[in-house]
Amino acid sequence: MRDLGVCYYPEQWDKVLWKQDAERMAEAGLSWVRIGEFSWSRLEPEAGNLHWDWLDDAIECLGSAGLKIILGTPTATPPRWMLDKYPDMLAVDEQGNKRKFGSRRHYCFSHEGYRDESKRIADLMGRRYGTNPHIAAWQIDNEYGCHDTILSYSDAARKAFQIWLKQRYIHIEALNEAWGNVFWSMDYEEFGQIDLPNLTVTEPNPAHCLAFRRFSSDQVVSYNQAQAQILRRHSQAPLIHNYMGRITEFDHYAVGKDLDIASWDSYPIGFLSDRLEAEPEHKKRFLRQGDPDFQAFHHDLYRTVGKGRWWVMEQQPGPVNWAPYNPAPLPGMVRLWSWEAFAHGAQTVCYFRWRQAPFAQEQMHSGLLRPDGEAAQGLYEACQVAKELDDLQKKQSLAPIQAQKNKVALLFDYVSQWAWDIQPQGADFDYFRLTFEAYKALRQLGLSIDIVPPDADLSDYALILAPGLLTLDDVKHETIKGTSLYGPRSGLKTKDLSIALPLGPNLADLECKVVMSESLPSSADQELSVGGAITGWLEHLETDAPVHIATKEGHPIMVGKEGQYYLAGWPDEQGWQAILSELCQQAGLAVTAMPQGVRQCQNQGLRFLFNYNDHPVSFDGITLPAAGVHWQS
Numbered sequence: 001m002r003d004l005g006v007c008y009y010p011e012q013w014d015k016v017l018w019k020q021d022a023e024r025m026a027e028a029g030l031s032w033v034r035i036g037e038f039s040w041s042r043l044e045p046e047a048g049n050l051h052w053d054w055l056d057d058a059i060e061c062l063g064s065a066g067l068k069i070i071l072g073t074p075t076a077t078p079p080r081w082m083l084d085k086y087p088d089m090l091a092v093d094e095q096g097n098k099r100k101f102g103s104r105r106h107y108c109f110s111h112e113g114y115r116d117e118s119k120r121i122a123d124l125m126g127r128r129y130g131t132n133p134h135i136a137a138w139q140i141d142n143e144y145g146c147h148d149t150i151l152s153y154s155d156a157a158r159k160a161f162q163i164w165l166k167q168r169y170i171h172i173e174a175l176n177e178a179w180g181n182v183f184w185s186m187d188y189e190e191f192g193q194i195d196l197p198n199l200t201v202t203e204p205n206p207a208h209c210l211a212f213r214r215f216s217s218d219q220v221v222s223y224n225q226a227q228a229q230i231l232r233r234h235s236q237a238p239l240i241h242n243y244m245g246r247i248t249e250f251d252h253y254a255v256g257k258d259l260d261i262a263s264w265d266s267y268p269i270g271f272l273s274d275r276l277e278a279e280p281e282h283k284k285r286f287l288r289q290g291d292p293d294f295q296a297f298h299h300d301l302y303r304t305v306g307k308g309r310w311w312v313m314e315q316q317p318g319p320v321n322w323a324p325y326n327p328a329p330l331p332g333m334v335r336l337w338s339w340e341a342f343a344h345g346a347q348t349v350c351y352f353r354w355r356q357a358p359f360a361q362e363q364m365h366s367g368l369l370r371p372d373g374e375a376a377q378g379l380y381e382a383c384q385v386a387k388e389l390d391d392l393q394k395k396q397s398l399a400p401i402q403a404q405k406n407k408v409a410l411l412f413d414y415v416s417q418w419a420w421d422i423q424p425q426g427a428d429f430d431y432f433r434l435t436f437e438a439y440k441a442l443r444q445l446g447l448s449i450d451i452v453p454p455d456a457d458l459s460d461y462a463l464i465l466a467p468g469l470l471t472l473d474d475v476k477h478e479t480i481k482g483t484s485l486y487g488p489r490s491g492l493k494t495k496d497l498s499i500a501l502p503l504g505p506n507l508a509d510l511e512c513k514v515v516m517s518e519s520l521p522s523s524a525d526q527e528l529s530v531g532g533a534i535t536g537w538l539e540h541l542e543t544d545a546p547v548h549i550a551t552k553e554g555h556p557i558m559v560g561k562e563g564q565y566y567l568a569g570w571p572d573e574q575g576w577q578a579i580l581s582e583l584c585q586q587a588g589l590a591v592t593a594m595p596q597g598v599r600q601c602q603n604q605g606l607r608f609l610f611n612y613n614d615h616p617v618s619f620d621g622i623t624l625p626a627a628g629v630h631w632q633s
């Protein structure tokens, strides 16, 4: 069963509105309501003085209207009194400045006192509502990592980092060796001497930085795990976290292992303006629609993080307030985004938020209702989706969702993101962008994709892409039966970010060494003989393997045999098309050249088509209106 929901903040509204809000939600066809995740100051206005009454009433009121409740632990918003108790609980930025109270996420993941407070409030909530029949799911915290909040250079972090290092390396000599601390006399005599890698005179050791990134991610995992364990003692309801788009500072797969459902917050127009590298022409074309692949990428990622169970917890309903520009969605886009999530296997899509708040930071952020309580455009489209879902599910029971179901796998790895953040070796090298461009190219060929971690079982895939992987140590090569492509920059380093020796990628069946890498400005693009070009990153190979694709000047770019290939450069859009067309043919995958801005997704025996354009497009005998969605068996 697929359904819809909405995010609601009873503490922000007069109690007299609750009942009518709840009834209107139910009438609109919404089944879920998420509450509570920022409510700590109203639940516990002073330390130990708990005010449950209003939350009891809100739960009763929403639940009685037939809504299922997702109750959030409020740990993303520690109240002001907490700082008097723990003045050192604030995160510290790379420049050594303490972050301040007055917004949210102002805590350091390593602060033991705050960790205890988080467990305490989760325990209190679990005890009070764990068996409440209206509580059908829990959300832990809110958007780990949003507002740049994973890395903290606090005293608490330094102490915890030293302990973490000791557990990982055991002997200080092993750490010195693994990091190459003989260089610049950086040897340590004991773990207690190791500081955090900020404020050094010139760049710190990349191995030191990567260790700090791994540690910081582990802190998020254990912080989340502590709340998860507590809630499980009191409640059978599934546990969820809402991840945010293109936040990569912690390992989402690892957090997901402790939870039942993965969800993410989808703001397509905000993302296009705020966190996507694209030509101005592209940003103009999709200004009111969002990028045609960015949401799908995250849907396919969170399907894996959630082991098949995933939601959109916050869906953009109209203009947001936080991007450089905040246009209104083209009419029909709220519906399109919702359907695209269902096409990729989402169980539930919740809109953010019910009524636009006339006060505080997000007063310019739309809701399904305007600030005066009248319906906004988003509500009409949500109602339409509710009705369409209902109609479709009456005709066709949508089968259980599979975590992995497609023929193409794209490996996506958080550690590689950290490694290339630390050592881009050129102004433009970004791991997410590399992986996302490969994903886009696959979608332009009409393919449906699974995004999986490096250690996934790859036996069901006809085609596997592994760009930019720090190491190949975790890849289950023995499971691979299909065609695989590694690189650029895959398998060339150790886990401590030193150059691998013998030189990588060290693929068992492929004689090939990367002997030199160049980063290049776009003025030095290398044209490929098959069309397109290599842009930004070029590797030099020593190999006897057959060369399948080369630059016009004869520099080998794609080499390999018997289904295993290495890619020695970063292709542009046309280059990816040439490479993938050849690989898909080998892998026996049928491809469809999709018209610009039109995407398809096959799922549950249905084929969905989405038109991200602001004009109609005819394709395959179907005319899709602007922002159109079409499905057929």
Ligand code: GAL
Residues within 6 Å of the ligand: 142, 143, 146, 244, 265, 267, 314, 320, 321, 322, 352, 362, 365
């Ligand atoms: C999300 C966040 C919400 C709200 C929303 C606004 O990142 O989880 O609380 O701030 O953005 O778009």
